[in-house]
Amino acid sequence: MELQLALDLVDIPQGIALVKEVESYIDVVEIGTPVIINEGLHAVKAMKEAFPGLKILADLKVMDAGGYEVMKASEAGADIVTILAVAEDATIRGAVEEARTQGGKKILVDMIGVKNLEQRAKEVDALGVDYICVHTGYDLQAEGESPFEALKTVKSVVKHARTAVAGGIKLGTLPEVIAVQPDLVIVGGGITGESDKQAVAAQMKQLIHQGA
Numbered sequence: 237m238e239l240q241l242a243l244d245l246v247d248i249p250q251g252i253a254l255v256k257e258v259e260s261y262i263d264v265v266e267i268g269t270p271v272i273i274n275e276g277l278h279a280v281k282a283m284k285e286a287f288p289g290l291k292i293l294a295d296l297k298v299m300d301a302g303g304y305e306v307m308k309a310s311e312a313g314a315d316i317v318t319i320l321a322v323a324e325d326a327t328i329r330g331a332v333e334e335a336r337t338q339g340g341k342k343i344l345v346d347m348i349g350v351k352n353l354e355q356r357a358k359e360v361d362a363l364g365v366d367y368i369c370v371h372t373g374y375d376l377q378a379e380g381e382s383p384f385e386a387l388k389t390v391k392s393v394v395k396h397a398r399t400a401v402a403g404g405i406k407l408g409t410l411p412e413v414i415a416v417q418p419d420l421v422i423v424g425g426g427i428t429g430e431s432d433k434q435a436v437a438a439q440m441k442q443l444i445h446q447g448a
C-alpha cells in the first residue's frame with residue numbers, strides 16, 4: 237500500500253516546500269487539478285526535477301483526447317496520469333495505449349461521478365488501466381459524503397487493476413481505509429491542512445506500513 241500526497245491549493249514553490257517536509261513518508265506526489273489549471277504542466281516538470289525519486293501523478297482528469305493528453309503529461313515527467321471513468325471507452329483505450337508507448341507510464345481512472353460503480357469498474361478494469369480510484373470530490377465532501385463504501389464495492393469486483401481511494405481522508409479515518417486494503421491511499425487536506433505536516437505524514441506512513 238502506497239501513500240500519495242495531493243497538492244491542490246498551492247503554487248509551484250509552495251508545493252516544492254511542502255513536499256520537502258514530508259518526502260520521506262510519501263511514495264507519490266499528485267499535482268492536483270487546480271494546480272495544473274493555474275500553473276500548467278510546468279508544475280509536473282518542476283516537481284519531477286525537484287524530486288526525481290518520487291513518482292509524480294498529473295491529475296488531469298482527462299475526458300477526451302486520452303492519447304494526446306497522456307503524451308503531453310508524460311513528456312513533462314508524469315509517471316501516472318488520471319482519466320475520468322465517465323469518459324468514452326475509446327478515450328481510456330487511447331490513454332492506456334499511449335502510456336505503454338511512453339514506457340512504464342500508468343493510467344489511473346477516477347470513478348468520480350460514476351453512478352453504477354460495479355458495472356463501470358468491471359468495464360474499465362477490462363480496458364487494461366493500472367489503477368481504479370474511488371473518489372469523493374470536494375463538492376460531495378461538503379455534503380458529508382466519503383469514499384469508504386465505494387472502495388469496498390470496487391474492491392469486490394476489480395480483478396486486474398490496483399485500487400486507489402481519495403476524498404477527505406484524515407489521520408482519524410485512515411484505519412477504516414486501510415482495513416479495505418487499497419493499493420494507493422490519496423491524501424490532500426489531511427496532510428496539507430495540518431500545522432505539523434511531517435508528523436501527520438509520518439503517522440500515516442506508519443499506519444499504512446502496519447496495515448499493508
Ligand SMILES: O=C([C@H](O)CO)[C@H](O)[C@H](O)COP(=O)(O)O
Nearest residue numbers: 242269402403404405423424425
Ligand atoms: O482530486 C482532488 C480534488 O478533485 C481536487 O482536484 C483531490 O486531490 C483529492 O480529493 C484529494 O484531496 P483531499 O480530498 O483534500 O484529501
